[in-house]
Amino acid sequence: MTTYTVYKEQLPGLFEKWSESYALYVPAKLREGFYDLVPWKRDLEIAWDFDVAYNSPKRFLFPPREALITFNRKTCEAEPVFEAPPQILFGVHPYDVKAINQLDQLLETGSPDQNYVRRRAATVVMGYEPLTVSPTAFWASVGAASAAHGYDLYWTKIGPAAFTVEVGSARGEELLSMCGPLVPSTAGDKEGARRAKARVLFKARHNGLRYNWEETPRLLSKSWDSPLWRRYSQMCLACGSCNLVCPTCYCFDIREEADDQLEEGVRYREWDGCMLESFAKVAGNHNFRPKAQDRYRHRYFRKGKYIYDKIGELGCVGCGRCVRACTAGIANPLKVFNELWEETAHEH
Amino acid sequence: MNTKPFSPYVPRPVTLVEKTKLSDFVTRFTFEQDNGRPLAHKPGQFVNVSMYGIGEAPFSISSPPRRTQNTFEIAVRKIGAVTSALHELKPGAKVGIRGPYGSSFPVMKFVGKDILIVAGGLGYIPLRSLLFYQLRHRDEFNRMVLMVGTREPKERIFVDEIADLAKSGDVEVLETVDMPDETWKGNVGVITTLLPKAELDPANTYVAMVGPPIMYRFVIAECRKKGIASDQIFVSLERKMKCGLGKCGHCQINELNACIDGPVFCYTDIEAYQEAI
Amino acid sequence: MAKPKIAFFDFAGCEGDQLQIANLEERLLDILGHVEVVSFREVATGHSDDYDVAFVEGSITRPEDEIRLKEIRKNAKVLVALGACAAIGGINCLKNFLAENVYREEVYGGQARWFSTYAARPLKSVVKVDAEIPGCPIDPTEFARITKELLLGRSPWIPDFPVCVECKQAGNVCRYEMGRMCLGIITRAGCKAACVSQGAHCWGCRGLVPGANLDAARIVMDRPGTSRKAIQDLLRFFLGDTGAAL
Numbered sequence A: 001m002t003t004y005t006v007y008k009e010q011l012p013g014l015f016e017k018w019s020e021s022y023a024l025y026v027p028a029k030l031r032e033g034f035y036d037l038v039p040w041k042r043d044l045e046i047a048w049d050f051d052v053a054y055n056s057p058k059r060f061l062f063p064p065r066e067a068l069i070t071f072n073r074k075t076c077e078a079e080p081v082f083e084a085p086p087q088i089l090f091g092v093h094p095y096d097v098k099a100i101n102q103l104d105q106l107l108e109t110g111s112p113d114q115n116y117v118r119r120r121a122a123t124v125v126m127g128y129e130p131l132t133v134s135p136t137a138f139w140a141s142v143g144a145a146s147a148a149h150g151y152d153l154y155w156t157k158i159g160p161a162a163f164t165v166e167v168g169s170a171r172g173e174e175l176l177s178m179c180g181p182l183v184p185s186t187a188g189d190k191e192g193a194r195r196a197k198a199r200v201l202f203k204a205r206h207n208g209l210r211y212n213w214e215e216t217p218r219l220l221s222k223s224w225d226s227p228l229w230r231r232y233s234q235m236c237l238a239c240g241s242c243n244l245v246c247p248t249c250y251c252f253d254i255r256e257e258a259d260d261q262l263e264e265g266v267r268y269r270e271w272d273g274c275m276l277e278s279f280a281k282v283a284g285n286h287n288f289r290p291k292a293q294d295r296y297r298h299r300y301f302r303k304g305k306y307i308y309d310k311i312g313e314l315g316c317v318g319c320g321r322c323v324r325a326c327t328a329g330i331a332n333p334l335k336v337f338n339e340l341w342e343e344t345a346h347e348h
Numbered sequence B: 001m002n003t004k005p006f007s008p009y010v011p012r013p014v015t016l017v018e019k020t021k022l023s024d025f026v027t028r029f030t031f032e033q034d035n036g037r038p039l040a041h042k043p044g045q046f047v048n049v050s051m052y053g054i055g056e057a058p059f060s061i062s063s064p065p066r067r068t069q070n071t072f073e074i075a076v077r078k079i080g081a082v083t084s085a086l087h088e089l090k091p092g093a094k095v096g097i098r099g100p101y102g103s104s105f106p107v108m109k110f111v112g113k114d115i116l117i118v119a120g121g122l123g124y125i126p127l128r129s130l131l132f133y134q135l136r137h138r139d140e141f142n143r144m145v146l147m148v149g150t151r152e153p154k155e156r157i158f159v160d161e162i163a164d165l166a167k168s169g170d171v172e173v174l175e176t177v178d179m180p181d182e183t184w185k186g187n188v189g190v191i192t193t194l195l196p197k198a199e200l201d202p203a204n205t206y207v208a209m210v211g212p213p214i215m216y217r218f219v220i221a222e223c224r225k226k227g228i229a230s231d232q233i234f235v236s237l238e239r240k241m242k243c244g245l246g247k248c249g250h251c252q253i254n255e256l257n258a259c260i261d262g263p264v265f266c267y268t269d270i271e272a273y274q275e276a277i
Numbered sequence C: 001m002a003k004p005k006i007a008f009f010d011f012a013g014c015e016g017d018q019l020q021i022a023n024l025e026e027r028l029l030d031i032l033g034h035v036e037v038v039s040f041r042e043v044a045t046g047h048s049d050d051y052d053v054a055f056v057e058g059s060i061t062r063p064e065d066e067i068r069l070k071e072i073r074k075n076a077k078v079l080v081a082l083g084a085c086a087a088i089g090g091i092n093c094l095k096n097f098l099a100e101n102v103y104r105e106e107v108y109g110g111q112a113r114w115f116s117t118y119a120a121r122p123l124k125s126v127v128k129v130d131a132e133i134p135g136c137p138i139d140p141t142e143f144a145r146i147t148k149e150l151l152l153g154r155s156p157w158i159p160d161f162p163v164c165v166e167c168k169q170a171g172n173v174c175r176y177e178m179g180r181m182c183l184g185i186i187t188r189a190g191c192k193a194a195c196v197s198q199g200a201h202c203w204g205c206r207g208l209v210p211g212a213n214l215d216a217a218r219i220v221m222d223r224p225g226t227s228r229k230a231i232q233d234l235l236r237f238f239l240g241d242t243g244a245a246l
């Protein structure tokens, strides 16, 4: 695909143009000192060196609460509800692009989730090469340092005021050319992008799996009865934070509410999580995962094996969000997988 | 109708045509699809029933597939929000349904074979669909044995129907209750105690069983002891379900989704999964 | 069909919850259009009033409250505890940690001797409560939803997971990541993490989430820079009637 070189001074014009027909989100520093994708406005300072967006991009494609249908209680007719605002996510790190690709695969296969499909189609993903690495991240060691696809444009900062922009789709290219003709990147610029990637990969070496990530499913198959699950899960608050912040988690509950006339109503879905105590509990109070360790283990199996068995990638892209979000300090795929590796070391 | 954009979350209306009390807490509901079409389900599949304003819940389809009729049956135990609301319905009322969803019993495999149907408690509800399908094509199958186990006599459901089956001679019926009362004259004991009573030909017998989680472990062990191979055993596993589409994650059994990979599983396919049985 | 009759009563509390309901304004007219409000506040003892749903506010702080509450229970088909005081004892339970003469002085001043009062407690420690709308104050939209569920004959649903879930849905920065304390980890959700979203932290006003891991929570809260006393005070603020407060 083509790569163009774009200069910082071109950005305000592009952003201005894009925001005419899209909701545009860009990385910025929050009051609390963390970074996140926030609505763009003129003069907003873009945090080019953000290490990780506090909230994962899934909320743009799979909002925390989303109406699925409206219904009429009398006729029992129901209508689908679709909401798919055109939006541009500018500044999505490659591990988050990979997470989006996973959601695409899992939600669009089988019986495609039309609500997701439509939102996804209306969303432009502009990938961005990170300059820094969050202290809890380990994406480089789980095969998530680069995304081969899933973006419309991929931006790499190659100097104080210049970017290479790799085109991932015709839609991306069109958006990029909205403010005049494009300049293809020189070999030197492309080399600059390569070096930028190499630099961040070097920085990402602080944290990593002690083994090849593709061993994880096999490692887990041997670890069902590990004492680790109980040891860590004793501290679990069943708060679901690790699920909800994860860019690849997409479990949901379905609930509904009638309107105040009790005639019509809305059925909606809301983010849920397998770490919550009642996630697998059925009427009559039978719980299919009654113990904290059952739920804790399930999450790691889902991240390290079940998703892999379906799509050949880990369900964890190593963003490190859960590590930070867990107040109990036990949600940490890197640590858990490494410890299981040590535990079973004599078998390798 | 057809102009509506498609979404798998949109139910379609059905109308209640008949309601029959089966026990203190269980009622059979016969619905008619408003679109006039047969439900086109396979034995073992389920539908998600919407009580609008209350919620949605999965129920096994209890009637056999009907090619020419737009009616189908479910039988529901009153236990929570949706099930209680269902019990308040009167004939003529409408509800929404999605489905049929999920896997089914592989009836083609059973052709020419003996079949053992093991129903624990409410397990008879989905098995009834299989049973009556087979009875309709009775000559395609060899011997048919039905085992029914209930906790207490007053919890028995489809009592007359099962008695008629026993009389018909098409099916050998064996029944037991765990805790008898003074009215009960039949077998006493858990359902496994019925197994030795039927002389089974292990090489030629397929087993279809539905019941509470605890029942599976014992009945499967008994069947295996008798020499029935794992791939001749079929079970239906109930889990919490929300979407029915393999998306919401609630029904997971290790990496399987009970709603699309199941509810009916061949025992061979789940033997290795710790969360299955 | 006859409209269901509903009644409101209050015990020790600030009546803030009825205010929240009034704040529903025009929505309230729609919802109350489906019912007949037969009583506000006063229960007529002796003759058997009947109402389908009794919303009861406030906690039980005197022996004579018990008699009145039992009367209400007898007359009501469904009894709903409205607000933190009724559902979990709420702030009134703070006094349970003070010596009796101290809180009596504080509450009744010079007349302290004239009033009988005992450890404050939630309704459920006196009678069977069918549903709770917790919170201090209650969330009016939750009141609306639960009232509608009751009208539809559904047993009301309230979240059985911690505030953190709604806090993450809201995209807030976690107070613990800012070196602060927060009770969201053990508190029942349903308020959409209101306090955190407004920049504060969770005080636990909706009561403990079922199965709250209190041992773990104490370890989590016990961080450098936080005193045991501060933890204790926070846990006593709303959760005085639970095992959380030591």
Ligand SMILES: Cc1cc2nc3c(=O)[nH]c(=O)nc-3n(C[C@H](O)[C@H](O)[C@H](O)COP(=O)(O)OP(=O)(O)OC[C@H]3O[C@@H](n4cnc5c(N)ncnc54)[C@H](O)[C@@H]3O)c2cc1C
Pocket (backbone or CB within 6 Å): A281, A282, A283, A284, B046, B055, B056, B057, B058, B059, B060, B061, B074, B075, B076, B077, B078, B079, B080, B081, B082, B083, B084, B122, B125, B126, B237, B238, B239, B240, B241, B242, B263
């Ligand atoms: C494949 C399948 C087939 C079933 N077939 C039957 C049947 O033929 N007859 C029958 O009486 N029951 C059947 N059940 C169980 C039935 O779905 C539950 O009893 C019902 O969901 C309870 O709903 P409720 O709203 O009354 O209970 P509540 O406790 O109020 O449940 C609220 C919600 O939780 C979920 N939920 C709770 N329990 C279950 C459960 N056991 N399974 C799945 N989701 C649950 C549902 O989404 C439900 O709407 C079946 C379940 C499954 C999974």
Ligand code: SF4
Pocket (backbone or CB within 6 Å): A242, A245, A246, A247, A248, A303, A315, A316, A317, A318, A319, A320, A321, A322, A323, A333
């Ligand atoms: S499991 Fe944790 S580290 Fe892995 S992708 Fe999810 S939030 Fe990120």
Ligand code: SF4
Pocket (backbone or CB within 6 Å): A235, A236, A237, A238, A239, A240, A241, A242, A243, A275, A276, A325, A326, A327, A328, A329, A330, A331
């Ligand atoms: S974030 Fe930590 S405490 Fe909360 S559910 Fe996950 S592992 Fe448990």
Ligand code: SF4
Pocket (backbone or CB within 6 Å): A241, A327, C163, C164, C165, C167, C168, C172, C173, C174, C175, C176, C182, C183, C184, C185, C193, C196, C202
């Ligand atoms: S701020 Fe409080 S409620 Fe929010 S995630 Fe953190 S602990 Fe939970």
Ligand code: SF4
Pocket (backbone or CB within 6 Å): C135, C136, C163, C184, C187, C188, C191, C192, C193, C194, C195, C196, C201, C202, C203, C204, C205, C206, C207
């Ligand atoms: S955040 Fe906590 S204190 Fe605030 S309203 Fe919610 S439950 Fe109550």
Ligand code: FES
Pocket (backbone or CB within 6 Å): B240, B241, B242, B243, B244, B245, B246, B247, B248, B249, B250, B251, B252, B257, B258, B259, B260
């Ligand atoms: S019910 Fe949602 S995944 Fe099976």
